[in-house]
Amino acid sequence: MDRKLLLTYVIAAIAATGGLLFGFDTGVINVALPFIKQEWNLSETAEGWVVGAVLAGGMAGSLLSGRLADGLGRKRINILAAIIFVVGSGIAALATSPGMLIAGRLFLGLAIGIVSFSVPLYLAEIAPSNIRGRLVTFFQLAITLGILISYLCGYAFAGYENSWRLMFWAGFIPAALLLIGMFFVPESPRWLLSKGRTQDARTVLLRLHETEAVDRELGQIEQAMSDERNRKADWRELFSARLRIPLLIGIGIFFIQQFSGINAVIYYSTRIFGMAGFGSSTTSIMATVGVGVVNTISTLIAVRFLDQWGRKPILYVGLTGTAISLATIAAAFFFRESISPDLLKLLSVGGVYVYIMFFAISLGPMGWLLIAEVYPLRIRGFATSMGSFYHWFFDFWVSFTFPIMAATSLGNNGGIFMIYTGVVLFGLLFTRFLVFETKGMSLEAIEERWK
Template sequence: MMIYVIAIVAAIAGFLFGFDEGVIAGALHLLHAQFGIDPVMEGVMTSAVPFGALFGALLAGRWVDALGRRKVLLAAALLFAAGAVLAASANGIAMLSLARLVLGFAIGMASLVAPLYISESAPPEKRGMLVSVYQLAITLGILGAYLINLAFAGSWRSMFLFGAVPGVALFAGMYMLRDTPRWLVTQNRTREARTAIASIRGLPLGSVRVDAELQDIARTAESDKGRGSWAELFGPVARPALVVGIGLFLLQQLSGINAVIYYAPVVFREAGFDSASVQLMATIGIGVVNVVMTVVGMALIDRIGRRPLLLLGFAGAALSLGMIAIAAATESTALDTLAIIGLVLYISAFAVSLGPLPWVMMAEVFPLNVRGLGMGTASLANWGFNFLVVFSFPLMVAHLGLGGVFAIYALVCAAGVIFALRVVPETNGVPLEDIERHLRSGQPLRTLKRAPAAGEGILLGGSRP
């Protein structure tokens, strides 16, 4: 089915996201040996990716509406390949930091547009699972980076250069695909939109279902006529969606996931794994857990819904981070096993829930006319806090110890339980147009309910014209 091809191609951007963030873990000790890096230089180099992504997400939020989803992903693919080549040829930390800034810019663009591209193409009943393919690709990218680190253990240049391969693959794949029906409608390219819907759904052009979907998209686009503005984004209709988008990414990043990904070998060393090779193998094991549990999350997201999965994820992450904090704070070798169990449980909770759900919901909740702007703003928050966590982690560990840092992350996850209960809506199975109608109805976003089956009435908070 065409929608799966679309999801897989767009998700290559997720693989690149994970690869370019994870590859630094295995390269750090080689870079230390060759260039001599102090903690500040290390923080600048590793945080160059999220810093670049800040600007990539900000600009993509505008470009995605003006140029289309497809063209922005094509541009990101070129930047991925160029950044990988530049990193591999770096002659010092300054040039490597610049290369990672370019890669970060590409990640910021792609992390906004790829989930949007999938979400606007997917049928409502499969949207959560299909958008989660992007998060699965991130975990595969992280695992792939760890395996490349192992394969090229003596050459950091080869590690970075490998990232050009999926960059070229993303460009080739997107070149052969169309833009989304929703964007095509906003550009008055109705014939192309009809063709895109028919292709994605596997239906003939004259199908009643194709015409019905096209008409629903067109009605919503007509009510949203005009380019979205900042005033509209922060206005009463879109503001609840903005709170959900920014809030979920804030909590996701402050749960400490990128500190674990970037500095996993350091975490294992602090837990008592002295050999660099043992640390890397243990890190690969964590990468495998991340992939497997992401698949579990994909199987659950459209079955049990977004909110229950978020509650499970935040509660599990708070508990497991608390275990790590206790083990690290006591510095007892007898508790090393507790720390490792806590780390595995944390990765599991994150992969099932906190990893995919912010990306899924960001691509669902915003009205069409401010969707690019809203997702750009949510992504900006994501990368801002990503940068803060990655840059601050080595400094925080130096001053608070690993136990103190993980205790802070545990408290953030506990706050996430409250946020999920009081703010987050259940968007499972709800068409994007119905989510927008609910926002415009003035009812609280968290009261959104799944569209009833045919003959069961209308969606609470909105009516189908």
């Protein structure tokens, strides 16, 4: 492999550790929750808050960090996030009450909200256009690896006293890796140019791109900046007529992503498998580990083929597969009284695994990739943070309401999953009429489209 290309991948892997923390600290509650409920006898509402606290923190982090990233830079904002990850992990692991645990989870959510927009943004801005989709999808791959690691930690620590505390302590390791690693990666060349640091930007591009392409890349970025220079950056521009389509894409892709039920599965698959007849927590956790494995393998496929197949074809395939699998899960619960227990387990577990597979190759990486691509440079930090906010806003309501709905007839008869199926079918129309193909286009060429 070319040396510069290898260096680009190494830098991307370091930055994507933020995604690993994202996945770990959102996924760990799935396997920790049965033991937390056993210790503190949580109600459904308290359970929703313990899970949802990370998502509330994510909303705050995504809103606060947009302007900070534009002011401080993509690199330093990720260092700040790593420090917050360390603090939040400690508070959660040492919690002596549900309130303290919720506070720790809020801290973790704050850090996750930061990296959920800053890492994809950073990856998009350092990547050559021909592999941008692959590099930004590293973030989603890291999320899935983090989820898998959290499930494996849950299975490994299940037999220990204070097992859920050990699961939270494990989050220190990737937080330390991110904190140390970010000191050794370069700043985004696009951000450096936005601050007038042309020579620094050239130095970064010379490290990562072919020499003959550097001047062309600099010229494209400078031209895009020159076109915007006479107008002061204003968050209200995001709501202007010329950016209406990017705004709808940024909101819509995350609405579909979250209300397809992904985090009901990521946070509550242990409970879903229990509803399907798996007896012990350990057995349900083992089935949940399979969710993490399928998620990771499928994301690897997306990393390999996203730039080759294009955005829209992958969305069409993924949305169709998720709709069929969600309908299968819904049918399994609806007919639970008339089918055998073994068939119920097979349909529910198989449906979840197939759902995860199709989600991970499409909706999973596509949300982060599209919001990193479609906005103009001048407001990209703020706009991307707004997209991230919508992710957490929708995620919160899905995750908070799932345990409440699961305790009603909607949980017993599969109605929850039919609602998710309807959202995915809407996603096919959204892809057809709003999403446009960005495969192989430079960020500057995409920005030119909105003029």
